[in-house]
Amino acid sequence: MKLGPGLLVAAAFIGPGTITTASVAGASFGFALLWALVFSVLATILLQSLAARLGVVTGLDLAQALRAHIETPVFRWLAAFLVISAIGIGSAAYEAGNLSGASLGLQGLFPSASAQLWTPLIAIISAALLYSGKYKLIEGALIFLVLLMSLVFLATLVIASPDLSAMFAGFKPSFPEGSLTTVLALIGTTIVPYNLFLHSGVVARASQGEQDKQQAIRSSNWDTGLSIGLGGLITLAIVSTASVAFFGQGNSQLSAANLASQLTPLLGDSAHYFFALGLFAAGLTSAITAPLAGAYAVCGMLGLQGDTNSPRFKQVALVILVFGAVVASLGLDPVAVIIFAQATNALLLPIICIYLLWLMNQNKVMGRFKNSLLINVLAMPLLILIITLSGYKLLTLI
Template identity: 70%
Template sequence: MRLGPGLLVTAAFIGPGTITTASVAGANFGFALIWTLLFSVVATILLQSMAARLGVATGLDLASALRTTIQTPIFKALAAILVISAIGIGSAAYEAGNLTGASLGLQEIMPSISPILWTPLIAILSAVLLYTGKHKVIEGALIVLVVLMSLVFISTLVMAAPPLGEVLKGFIPSLPEDSLTTVLALIGTTIVPYNLFLHSGVLAEKHDSSKNIDKVIKETNLDTSISITLGGIITLAILSTASVAFYGTDAGKISAANMAVQLEPLLGGMAHYFFAIGLCAAGLTSAITAPLAGAYAVCGMLGWSTQMSNTRFKLVAIVILVFGALVASLGLDPVAVIIFAQAANGLLLPIVTCYLVWLVNQKSVMKGYTNSLLLNLVIVPVILLIFGLSLYKLSNLIF
């Protein structure tokens, strides 16, 4: 088997936002919230495997399946507005953070170069990769970055040498005081709605009815499980390193931007560069995958081609990238747009999750590749938690 599509999902959810969230979790609560990562990884594997199976078995990405199976015009229009708002505009809003994170990493490594230059250079590099429209080129670049990111963060974990007993205790569910927001943030930064569109879209484009579908699904499930587990290990490494370095100390406000510098007293001068390289790789991977996910969602809902080589598809991805680059380069405040995107995502995630589960249980769509009864029973608590997460996120944004 060949790893590839699953690593796109890992590349997408391990970005500057995940690094920040995991760093804050470790700094504020030590190892106590590791159980949250385990839950998030299992839930993400379940949902992403369903989205992948949809693409493999039907040749349809999630957005196209949503558009073609909703028959009522008003509901179809509402679905299109919600998906384009949450995924299209949301991807553009988060793109600014991805580019900024990659720029911060490079600035830490090469401080003599003006930080003003980094964002446009990274945006141009990402745009060139996206405009090739070639799966192998884009996947190859992302695989290299994910491997680099893995080596960097796992190396910093080894250098930090967290006590194994404390790490293992973290797998026992607990809720320290004032930790609920961080728990939900860790889950929300791993179970990402646009990854369902991205994963199904990439595999739908590779759909080949002449292949042994059962075999392809098994290979895809393995790819998904390995790739997302790797993402979980990276997040665990960041959380554990932050816990060793900052938990129980008066370290001030921890973020992805300053953690690289603050690790230096504990891990030595090289750790500063290690973490900066990891931050740069995380920003780059998300900077490439966010426009792809947005393009799959927008083009699928509008009935346009979702082939990565299609000019219209590439232009949608580039527009998302350019918007993010402008916000990052001009120092504009993306907060209003991100709040809108978060509200739309909070509403979209449970709807898309329920729709995806419904869809992969329809024999008329999936033929012989529907969910098993056991899988449906296992996914119920995941859906309930996603509803709770979304309601909490929306209530915080509104009130």
């Protein structure tokens, strides 16, 4: 079994936005919403394993598969517009938050240094990794950061010493008053469309030349389950720590930016530094994976070479990174772009999921590796939920 592509997905969805959502969930509702986190992790494992299997069997990433199998030109261009808007522009918009989150983490670790130094430095480090085009180097850096992030957040949870009986009670589904939006946010911050593009692209590249597809799929499933499960464990640690520290205290302004400093009175300086380091790792991993995902999506839909060594691929990734760095460094407000990206993401996710499920059931595409009846039965309620979630998201943005 080879760990790697799945850990990149974990690196992608554990960012400053996830830390904020998980912190607010714990501070506002204690352990009561842990069931939503478990559900979202299981749903993400299912969807990501489908995207990975597509990459193993066809050698195509999801964007390339969309372009290859949508035969009607109008629908193909519509799909290209949605993907480039949601994944390309969306990645650029969210990149500002990723870089800002990593910078806030470093400010927590080195408060005496100038805050203006960190964002450009993190952007340069991310750009150097992306421009190198060396997949193994990028993968190795991200795996290290994910493991670092796991250690610091889990160590902080141990320091917080939560009530285990209360924590396990949170795995029973419930909807405390006013919790619906937070439940949807927990699910939405874990099930994200650009990870489907990222995962399928990375797996398609990694599995090139492998003759035993069944073994490759089995290895990929283990990688996906363990890696995303680890990401869920990190999120659980954040929810639980925030629950211990803040539940019932009315911390309405809690965010990734101030969580580390607000933990100090309860957990001591060590927890403050742990959380700041974790925030830095979360921001940096997402700052690297967001441009990668955007480049896979844009290059695949435009018929460009989807390879980390390709000049076009590097250019698209660097444009996304530079946009985020400018917004983060100048303190510009990317709200309008983020709202547009969220709207297109909400529209794109159910479309992509429907298409992915259709594709995974086609003999001419997947052959003997097409979906089983059990997988389809498990996927149907998930698809209904995604459509509901996306519709709710669109209504809140209008």
